[in-house]
Structures are given as C-alpha cells and as structure tokens.
Amino acid sequence: MNDVLRRSLVFSTFAVAIVFIGFLQSWNVALGIFNLCLISATMALGVNIQLGYAGIFNAGVMGFAALGGLSAVIISYKPVSETISLGGLGILICILILLLGSVLGVIVYKSNLSQAYKKILFPLIIIVVLLLLNLIGAPAVERIEAFEPAASGFLGGFGLPIILSWIVGGVIAGLVAYLIGKITLGLRSDYLAIATLGIAEVIIYILKNEDWLTRGVKNVNGLPRPVPYEIDLQESTWFIELCQNFGFPLVETSSIVVKLSYCFLFSIVVLTLFILSEVALKSPWGRMMRAIRDNEISARAMGKNVKARHLEIFILGSAIIGLAGAMLTTLEGQFTPTTYQPLRFTFTVWVMVIIGGTGNNYGSLIGGFLVWFLWVEAEPLGLYLVELITSPLSETNPLRIQLITNAAHMRYMMMGLLLLLVLRFAPKGIFPEGR
Amino acid sequence: MDFLNALALITNYILLPGFTYGSQLALGALGVTLIYAVLRFSNFAHGELMSFGAMICILFTWLGQSYGINFGILPTALIFLPIAIGFTALYCFFIEKFVFAYYRRKKSDPIIFLIASIGVMFFTAGLIRFIIGPSDQNFNDGVRFIFNVREFKAFTGLDEGFGLKTSQAITILTTIILCSILFVFLNKTRTGKSMRAFSDNEDLALLSGIDPNKVVLLTWVIAGGLATFAGVLYGLDKIYKPFIFLQMLLPIFSAAIVGGVGNPIGAVVGGYVIALSELFVTFAYRKVLAYLLPESMEPSGMMQFLSTDYKFAVSFIILVIVLIVRPTGIFRGQTI
Numbered sequence: 166m167n168d169v170l171r172r173s174l175v176f177s178t179f180a181v182a183i184v185f186i187g188f189l190q191s192w193n194v195a196l197g198i199f200n201l202c203l204i205s206a207t208m209a210l211g212v213n214i215q216l217g218y219a220g221i222f223n224a225g226v227m228g229f230a231a232l233g234g235l236s237a238v239i240i241s242y243k244p245v246s247e248t249i250s251l252g253g254l255g256i257l258i259c260i261l262i263l264l265l266g267s268v269l270g271v272i273v274y275k276s277n278l279s280q281a282y283k284k285i286l287f288p289l290i291i292i293v294v295l296l297l298l299n300l301i302g303a304p305a306v307e308r309i310e311a312f313e314p315a316a317s318g319f320l321g322g323f324g325l326p327i328i329l330s331w332i333v334g335g336v337i338a339g340l341v342a343y344l345i346g347k348i349t350l351g352l353r354s355d356y357l358a359i360a361t362l363g364i365a366e367v368i369i370y371i372l373k374n375e376d377w378l379t380r381g382v383k384n385v386n387g388l389p390r391p392v393p394y395e396i397d398l399q400e401s402t403w404f405i406e407l408c409q410n411f412g413f414p415l416v417e418t419s420s421i422v423v424k425l426s427y428c429f430l431f432s433i434v435v436l437t438l439f440i441l442s443e444v445a446l447k448s449p450w451g452r453m454m455r456a457i458r459d460n461e462i463s464a465r466a467m468g469k470n471v472k473a474r475h476l477e478i479f480i481l482g483s484a485i486i487g488l489a490g491a492m493l494t495t496l497e498g499q500f501t502p503t504t505y506q507p508l509r510f511t512f513t514v515w516v517m518v519i520i521g522g523t524g525n526n527y528g529s530l531i532g533g534f535l536v537w538f539l540w541v542e543a544e545p546l547g548l549y550l551v552e553l554i555t556s557p558l559s560e561t562n563p564l565r566i567q568l569i570t571n572a573a574h575m576r577y578m579m580m581g582l583l584l585l586l587v588l589r590f591a592p593k594g595i596f597p598e599g600r
Numbered sequence: 601m602d603f604l605n606a607l608a609l610i611t612n613y614i615l616l617p618g619f620t621y622g623s624q625l626a627l628g629a630l631g632v633t634l635i636y637a638v639l640r641f642s643n644f645a646h647g648e649l650m651s652f653g654a655m656i657c658i659l660f661t662w663l664g665q666s667y668g669i670n671f672g673i674l675p676t677a678l679i680f681l682p683i684a685i686g687f688t689a690l691y692c693f694f695i696e697k698f699v700f701a702y703y704r705r706k707k708s709d710p711i712i713f714l715i716a717s718i719g720v721m722f723f724t725a726g727l728i729r730f731i732i733g734p735s736d737q738n739f740n741d742g743v744r745f746i747f748n749v750r751e752f753k754a755f756t757g758l759d760e761g762f763g764l765k766t767s768q769a770i771t772i773l774t775t776i777i778l779c780s781i782l783f784v785f786l787n788k789t790r791t792g793k794s795m796r797a798f799s800d801n802e803d804l805a806l807l808s809g810i811d812p813n814k815v816v817l818l819t820w821v822i823a824g825g826l827a828t829f830a831g832v833l834y835g836l837d838k839i840y841k842p843f844i845f846l847q848m849l850l851p852i853f854s855a856a857i858v859g860g861v862g863n864p865i866g867a868v869v870g871g872y873v874i875a876l877s878e879l880f881v882t883f884a885y886r887k888v889l890a891y892l893l894p895e896s897m898e899p900s901g902m903m904q905f906l907s908t909d910y911k912f913a914v915s916f917i918i919l920v921i922v923l924i925v926r927p928t929g930i931f932r933g934q935t936i
Contacts, residue, residue, distance in 0.1 A: 222711065295905075352923060354711050355642045359853045360923065363916035366850055374909040507846055508725060512718055519715065567733070574729035581723025585699060588716055 196424040206533030211485030217524030227510035228365030233334030233490025240330035242322035255305025266294035338487020392426040522594025547575030612762030623775035626871030627830035629855035631823040637862040641713035647845035648724035653828025657684035675742035692824035860929030
C-alpha cells in the first residue's frame with residue numbers, strides 16, 4: 166500500500182507541474198515538454214532493462230537512438246528515383262558484397278581449418294571486401310552525391326508510413342546490438358562502457374559522413390507525419406466550426422490538437438512497453454536476470470547461460486532505445502546527425518534511470534519525466550538565478566552579460582549535481598527496486 | 601632523392617602531427633591510467649578535467665595579455681600554465697574530498713565510482729560552458745612556425761618538405777620531460793614508491809604504514825596536472841573547443857587500454873600507437889607512392905585506406921581488436 170501511495174504522490178506531483186506550466190507559460194509548451202518526456206521515458210525504460218535488470222553499462226545509447234532516427238528517414242522519405250537510377254545498383258551490389266564477405270568470414274571462423282590458415286584467410290577476406298567496396302561503391306556514391314547536392318544527393322527512402330519506422334528502428338538497433346554484444350559483452354563493466362561509448366561515436370560518424378544515405382550534416386528535412394498538419398486543420402471546415410462553437414483560438418487549438426495526437430501515439434507505446442517490462446520483470450525470466458546480476462557465479466553454477474542472457478537483454482534494451490530514437494525523429498520531422506551529443510543522449514538517460522531508481526520500471530517512467538522536465542525548465546530557471554545573483558552589477562558589466570548568455574549551460578551543472586546527490590544520499594532512487 | 605621526398609612528405613603529414621597528437625593523448629592517458637592504478641576505476645571526467653585546465657590557462661592568458669605580458673616568440677599561455685595546474689589540482693582535490701572520498705570509505709563497487717565520475721563530468725562540462733561559453737577560443741599568440749615548408753625546401757633543395765610548428769616542438773619536448781620526471785618520481789622517490797605499492801597491493805601498503813589519503817590525493821593532483829598539460833598543449837596545437845574533449849575521451853581510453861591499464865609506460869606507448877595509426881590509416885598515399893614507384897605504376901586513386909572523417913573510428917577499432925586479442929594490453933596492465 167505504501168508503494169502505491171508513494172507512486173501516486175510522485176506522479177501526481179509531476180502532473181501538477183505540467184499543469185502549472187500549462188497555465189503559467191502555455192498549453193502548447195506544456196504538451197511539447199510532455200511529448201518529449203514520453204520519449205525520454207521510453208529511452209529510460211530501454212536503459213533500465215540493461216542497467217537495472219542485468220547491470221549492463223551501455224554508454225552507446227546515443228548511437229542506437231540515432232539508428233532509430235536513420236530508420237525514420239529510410240522508411241518514410243519518398244524515394245529519389247534519379248539517384249537510384251544513377252547509383253542504386255552500385256550500392257545494392259556493395260551491400261551484397263558486405264553480406265557475402267561476412268558470411269564467408271563466419272564460415273571460415275566456424276570451420277575446422279587450422280589457426281594458421283584462419284590467420285591468413287581473415288585479413289584476406291577483409292582486404293578483398295574493402296577493395297571491391299572501393300571499386301564499385303566509390304563511383305556510385307560520387308554519382309549519387311553529385312546529383313543536386315543542395316536539395317537531394319541521397320537515395321531517399323521507401324516512402325512508407327513513418328509509424329512503421331518505429332518498429333524498423335527497433336529491429337535495426339537490435340541487429341546492431343547483436344553484432345556489438347557478440348564482441349563486447351564478454352568484457353567487464355568498465356570496458357563495456359568504454360567500448361559502447363566508442364561504437365556510438367562511430368555510428369554517429371558514419372551518419373554524418375555517408376551523404377548518400379543520410380545527406381550527412383546537410384540534414385534531412387520534411388519527413389512525413391503520422392498526424393495531421395496544423396495548416397490542414399485550420400483549413401478544414403469541421404475544425405473551424407468546432408473552434409467557433411467552443412470559442413477556441415483557431416491557430417493555437419490546431420497546434421494543440423497535433424501535439425495531443427502525438428501524445429496519444431507515444432502514450433500507447435510507453436504504456437505497452439511499460440506493461441511488457443513489468444510482466445517480464447515479474448516472470449521467471451526477470452528473476453533469473455536479477456539473479457545473474459546479483460551473483461553471476463552462482464547463477465552460472467545453477468546452469469544459466471550468462472553470456473546468452475546478457476546478449477538477449479542487450480538486444481532488447483537497445484531495440485527499445487532505437488524505437489525511442491525513431492519516435493523522436495518522427496516528432497521533430499527532421500533528421501540532424503549533429504544533434505546527437507553523448508551528454509544529451511547517453512548520459513542524461515543514465516541520470517533518468519538512476520534518479521528514478523535502477524531496476525524499477527515506475528522509476529524509469531518518473532525519471533524520464535522529471536529529468537526531461539528539469540532539462541527544459543533549467544534554462545529559464547538558470548537565467549532567473551543568474552539575473553538574481555548578478556543584479557547588483559550594472560546592466561553593461563561584461564561579466565554579467567557573459568554569465569547571462571551562458572546561463573543555459575546551467576543545465577549540465579544541475580544534471581551533474583543531481584546525479585551526485587542522488588548517488589550519495591539516495592542511491593536507490595525515487596522508487597527503490599522491490600523484492 | 602625521390603626517397604627523401606617521400607620521407608619529407610610522410611614526416612610533414614604523418615610523423616610530426618602523429619607524435620604531437622600522440623604526446624597529447626599520452627599525457628591524457630597517463631592521468632587515466634594513474635587514477636585507475638590507484639583508485640581502480642575509469643575516470644570519465646578526465647576529458648573535462650583537461651578542458652578545465654585549458655580554460656583556466658586561457659582565462660589567465662587573457663588577463664596577462666591585458667596587462668601586456670607576453671613570452672616573446674613562445675605562447676603566453678606557457679607562463680600561466682603553472683597557475684592553471686594549481687587551480688586544476690585544487691579542483692581535483694575538491695572532487696576527491698566531496699565526491700570520491702565517501703565511496704572510497706564505503707569500499708563501493710568500481711561501477712559506482714564510474715557513475716560518480718559521470719556526475720563530475722556533467723558538472724565540470726556545465727561549469728566550463730558557464731564560465732567560458734561554448735564557442736572556440738584561439739589563444740596561441742606565439743610564432744607559428746620554427747621553420748615552414750618553404751624554408752625547408754629552400755634549405756635542402758628537395759621538392760617536398762616539412763614544417764615544424766612551435767606548438768609541435770613544445771608539445772613533444774614537454775611530454776618527454778614530463779614523462780621522465782614522472783618515471784623518476786614513481787621509481788626512485790619514496791612517495792612514488794609508496795604510490796606504486798598502494799596500487800599493487802592496498803592491504804599490504806596499509807600494513808606497512810602508507811597513508812592512503814595522502815597517496816590518493818597525490819594521485820589526483822598529478823592526474824590534474826597532467827590533464828592541464830594535455831588540455832593546454834592540445835589547445836595550443838589546434839584550437840580550444842569545449843566540446844572536443846568529450847570526443848577525446850575515446851582515443852585517450854583506447855591509448856590507456858592498448859598500452860595496458862594501470863601501466864604508465866603502456867599509456868605513453870598507447871598514445872603514440874593510437875595517434876600514429878589514426879594518421880597512417882587515413883593518409884592519402886598517392887603522392888608518396890608517385891615518388892617511390894616507377895612512373896608506369898603511378899596510382900590513379902587517392903590510395904587512402906579510410907576517409908579522414910573516420911579518424912576517431914580507427915582508435916575504436918584498435919581498442920576492439922586489443923580487447924579481443926589481448927585484453928591486458930601491450931604491457932600487461934591489470935584487467936578491469
């Protein structure tokens with residue numbers, strides 16, 4: 166009972182905060198914040214599965230989120246027929262070569278050839294694949310990128326509904342997680358964190374530089390939406406009538422309706438994931454995971470395959486993060502590889518999970534909500550604080566101007582302080598993990 | 601002659617920049633490795649410590665310049681380096697006192713230390729952006745080149761040449777001096793020996809009367825000093841960017857792990873291995889091969905293994921290979 170009371174108290178406090186923003190700033194802002202809170206909570210759920218259930222430190226959250234964003238582009242953007250005819254075949258052949266190369270590699274690895282042969286064959290396969298890729302891929306890529314570089318210069322996507330990309334994003338992130346997990350999961354915690362940090366950086370570099378795939382730093386704008394556009398709403402008669410009947414302002418209402426529809430879609434995802442994670446946690450599978458986390462050696466002695474279970478959970482968590490990444494790109498309607506910063510994506514999500522309470526799904530929800538809320542509201546709050554502190558100085562004091570322009574960066578300091586304080590004084594978080 | 605031309609090209613584009621960048625990585629990796637050896641955790645805040653040190657140095661350089669202080673042909677920042685080291689060491693002292701001392705007393709899991717270091721990283725990153733802002737700062741006011749490519753060509757009569765930047769010479773020299781001092785300190789002095797003893801076997805060190813607090817504080821101070829050197833030298837050589845230091849974390853960790861975590865010699869060697877391989881793999885060999893090969897075999901492409909954009913990926917690939925093939929690193933450090 167105590168648990169239920171505590172949960173309802175914390176969640177209603179958060180609801181009050183959102184309503185407060187709604188009245189104080191505007192409902193548009195409040196809903197905008199809440200939508201991102203939902204996405205953050207999804208990511209936190211994914212990280213909680215890894216960090217909370219199994220104690221896996223994934224510092225590559227950013228990379229998986231970016232893969233989700235990539236899938237949003239590939240699924241929803243309409244195909245650019247010119248570039249496909251220019252270089253589509255070359256890219257296709259390259260993908261086939263890569264697949265063939267990896268299959269060959271696996272065959273060699275699994276075969277019972279002697280080590281000496283393997284040592285020669287492996288580098289040989291890699292060099293041949295790289296050479297072929299350069300020979301076939303480079304001209305194709307050049308042709309694609311040369312086509313109207315200011316507006317297009319990439320292959321586009323499949324032109325399918327963007328909602329589909331949420332699932333595809335999860336699948337892509339899961340597949341990449343499988344590859345990464347195979348290599349890195351044998352490592353102990355510190356190395357795993359460093360290795361995944363590196364993988365995320367590499368993924369972002371690829372997305373930034375492979376212009377034929379993502380337009381690189383030129384960004385992809387104008388992704389289609391799963392919900393109606395404000396301008397269409399404002400022009401449809403039923404909506405105008407509705408607003409007139411209730412006396413709502415037309416423009417503001419239309420954007421609120423759009424945000425509410427996003428909110429509805431995201432809520433379905435978050436609720437489904439939450440219920441599934443709770444069921445999984447309470448099931449024998451969840452108990453086994455926690456047993457492995459708490460005492461790996463005795464779990465192994467009980468006959469549990471620790472490595473396979475870790476791989477399983479790494480894939481699951483990463484897939485959820487990929488899904489959240491696709492949701493984020495859908496909400497923003499554009500894919501900008503440069504916005505993926507480890508501080509913003511990886512470590513903030515960690516803070517969410519730790520503050521909420523590692524291993525507790527309610528904790529991840531509220532952690533995602535609260536931390537995102539603070540992340541956004543830190544800017545006005547920081548500005549207010551700085552202005553208060555520097556008010557004795559004159560308006561034109563260079564120090565004051567400098568501090569006020571940099572006040573937005575207070576949010577990093579706040580995150581750090583929050584993490585350190587929670588870690589020190591309430592290491593179990595807002596909702597401690599239950600037994 | 602052709603061979604000398606090729607050599608000059610490689611020196612200009614790979615060896616000199618490689619050894620400079622390698623020195624900066626080595627100084628960073630030394631700090632990471634020392635913290636690991638004594639405190640047994642990977643310090644994710646190290647990149648931001650480098651940034652912090654460089655920031656303090658820049659602030660004092662600006663102050664000094666406004667009073668007309670300069671260092672002749674050398675960058676003014678070098679005068680204020682000791683002050684910056686003092687401040688960074690003090691900052692490290694506070695971090696140890698207010699954050700890590702508690703977990704050390706409680707004998708927490710290394711992973712708790714790691715999370716705490718991420719908290720410190722966040723806080724420091726915010727502090728730096730709050731004080732100096734997120735934009736780039738160029739504070740190298742000394743003479744840019746000791747000799748440049750044109751002068752080298754005129755002097756030797758070769759078709760190709762290399763230039764030696766002042767910052768490159770300073771970086772490499774400083775690193776050699778610092779490393780020698782550090783190794784003499786660790787191997788010859790009483791305090792250094794007690795540090796190594798503590799790292800080797802904590803209980804035995806305590807038994808023989810070594811004060812753990814003193815050792816840990818000293819480690820932080822040394823790590824902070826090295827971080828300041830690395831940050832300032834990197835800023836002098838390239839440019840000071842608050843955002844770059846989080847990206848530097850990956851090659852620095854790679855350098856420490858490749859050399860063997862907890863092993864100072866390994867950290868230095870690892871730094872050079874990472875830096876040189878980054879440049880060797882991303883260099884376009886077309887001109888070099890044109891000098892070395894007979895004319896009929898002259899290559900038409902760029903002859904580049906990887907595009908320069910993937911420089912950071914190289915350090916990561918090396919890291920993964922080392923982790924799989926020889927997890928203890930080249931010099932048999934400790935496994936995490």
